[in-house]
Amino acid sequence: TFAPSTMLQQLPEQFFAKLAGTAAALKQEGHDVINLGQGNPDLPTPGHVVHSLQNAAESPLYHKYSPFTGWPFLKEAVAAYYKREHGVTLDPETEVAVLSGAKTGLVEISQCLLNPGDRALLPDPGYPDYLSGTSMAGAAVTFMPLKQENQFLPDFGQLNSSVLDEAKLMFLNYPNNPTAAVANSRFFEETVSLAERYGICVCHDFAYGTIGYDEKPASFLETPGAKDIGVEMFTMSKAFNMAGWRIGFAVGNASVIKHLNLLQDHLYVSLFGAVQHAAADALNGPQDSVRELTDTYKKRRDLLISGLRDAGWEVPAPAGSFFAWLPVPDGWTSEAFADKLLHEAHVVTAPGSGFGPSGEGFLRVGLVQPEERIQEAVERISKLDVFQP
Numbered sequence: 593t594f595a596p597s598t599m600l601q602q603l604p605e606q607f608f609a610k611l612a613g614t615a616a617a618l619k620q621e622g623h624d625v626i627n628l629g630q631g632n633p634d635l636p637t638p639g640h641v642v643h644s645l646q647n648a649a650e651s652p653l654y655h656k657y658s659p660f661t662g663w664p665f666l667k668e669a670v671a672a673y674y675k676r677e678h679g680v681t682l683d684p685e686t687e688v689a690v691l692s693g694a695k696t697g698l699v700e701i702s703q704c705l706l707n708p709g710d711r712a713l714l715p716d717p718g719y720p721d722y723l724s725g726t727s728m729a730g731a732a733v734t735f736m737p738l739k740q741e742n743q744f745l746p747d748f749g750q751l752n753s754s755v756l757d758e759a760k761l762m763f764l765n766y767p768n769n770p771t772a773a774v775a776n777s778r779f780f781e782e783t784v785s786l787a788e789r790y791g792i793c794v795c796h797d798f799a800y801g802t803i804g805y806d807e808k809p810a811s812f813l814e815t816p817g818a819k820d821i822g823v824e825m826f827t828m829s830k831a832f833n834m835a836g837w838r839i840g841f842a843v844g845n846a847s848v849i850k851h852l853n854l855l856q857d858h859l860y861v862s863l864f865g866a867v868q869h870a871a872a873d874a875l876n877g878p879q880d881s882v883r884e885l886t887d888t889y890k891k892r893r894d895l896l897i898s899g900l901r902d903a904g905w906e907v908p909a910p911a912g913s914f915f916a917w918l919p920v921p922d923g924w925t926s927e928a929f930a931d932k933l934l935h936e937a938h939v940v941t942a943p944g945s946g947f948g949p950s951g952e953g954f955l956r957v958g959l960v961q962p963e964e965r966i967q968e969a970v971e972r973i974s975k976l977d978v979f980q981p
C-alpha cells in the first residue's frame with residue numbers, strides 16, 4: 593500500500609458517498625428506501641440530444657482529440673444561449689471555456705488563481721467542492737454564513753476588512769444548493785462593487801440557473817461590471833438532465849477563462865467531440881424540455897411542502913434549485929433527524945451540517961424522485977412520532 597499525499601489527506605470526507613453507503617445497506621436488508629439525498633436528476637436527457645450524440649459518434653472527426661479549448665461551434669452555441677436567455681454578450685473565443693462539468697471548473701479555478709496561504713471566501717452552507725478545490729490549492733478559507741433572516745445571502749458587512757484585503761477568490765451560488773434561495777439583482781450589484789474595491793475574483797456557480805419557481809433566475813453576468821471581476825459556471829447537468837455526460841462551461845472574465853483553458857489542457861486535453869456536438873444541439877435547439885423540467889420540479893415541490901405542512905412541520909417553500917431546505921424540529925440536530933428519517937421512514941435526506949457549520953439545524957431534500965415517491969415519503973414522515981399530537 594502507498595500512503596496518500598498530504599494534499600489528499602486534507603480533502604474533506606466524501607459526504608455523498610457516505611450517504612449512498614447507508615442507503616444501500618438499508619436496501620440490502622430489504623427495505624423500500626426513498627432516496628432524496630443526492631442531487632442526481634432522475635429524468636432522462638431529452639431524446640433529440642441523445643440522437644444528436646448517436647449521430648455525432650459515427651463521425652471519425654470526433655474520434656480524434658478535439659481542439660484543446662473546445663469546438664468553436666460549441667462556444668458559439670454557449671454565447672448565443674447567454675445572449676438569448678440572459679441578454680449577456682460573450683466573445684466565444686475568449687470568454688467561454690468548455691469543461692468536464694461545472695464541478696471541474698469549481699475545483700480548477702482555485703488551482704488557477706490561488707497560491708498556498710491565499711484566502712478564499714466560501715458560502716456556508718455550500719456545495720462541498722468549493723472547499724475541496726481551495727484545500728487542494730492549500731488556501732485559507734473564510735466562511736460566509738447564509739442565514740435565513742438574510743434570505744440565505746451572505747452579509748458582506750460581517751466580513752472584517754483584513755479578511756477582505758487578503759481575499760482573492762469568492763464563491764457564490766444562486767439558485768442555491770443547499771438552501772434553495774434565489775439572489776436578487778441588488779445583491780449581485782453589491783457583490784460586484786465589493787469585488788472591485790478589494791480586487792476579489794467572484795466565481796458564481798449557476799448550476800441551477802434554469803430552475804426558478806417564481807421568476808427566471810438572473811445570471812451573475814447580467815450585472816454591470818461582472819465580467820471585469822468574475823466568471824460564472826454553467827452546466828448541462830441539471831438544465832438538460834445530462835449529469836452523466838460531464839460537460840459544463842465557464843463564462844466571463846477573459847483572463848480567468850485563459851487560465852482555466854491552460855489548466856484543463858494539462859489535465860484532460862478536451863472532451864469527447866460528439867458530446868460537445870450534442871451539447872451544442874441542446875443549447876441551440878428547442879428549450880421546451882427545460883421549461884417542462886422546472887414545471888415537474890415545481891409540482892414535486894408543492895406536493896412535498898404542502899404535505900409536510902399538513903403533517904405539522906413548518907417548512908418554507910424553495911424559490912429555486914431542485915432542493916428543499918427544511919428546518920429540523922426543535923430539539924434535534926440535523927444528523928440525528930436525518931438518521932431518524934432514514935431508519936424509521938426509510939427516506940434518505942442530507943443533514944445540513946454536511947454542507948458547513950451554518951447548515952446545522954436543517955435538512956436538504958432533493959426533488960429527484962417521481963411525484964408518487966415524494967407522496968409516499970411525505971406519508972411515511974407524517975406518521976413519525978414527532979408529528980403526532
Ligand code: PLP
Pocket residue numbers: 631692693694695696719765769797799826827828829835839840
Ligand atoms: N454546483 C452545484 C451547486 C451543484 O449542486 C452541482 C452538482 O450537484 C455542481 C455544481 C456540479 O455540476 P456538474 O455536474 O456540472 O459538475
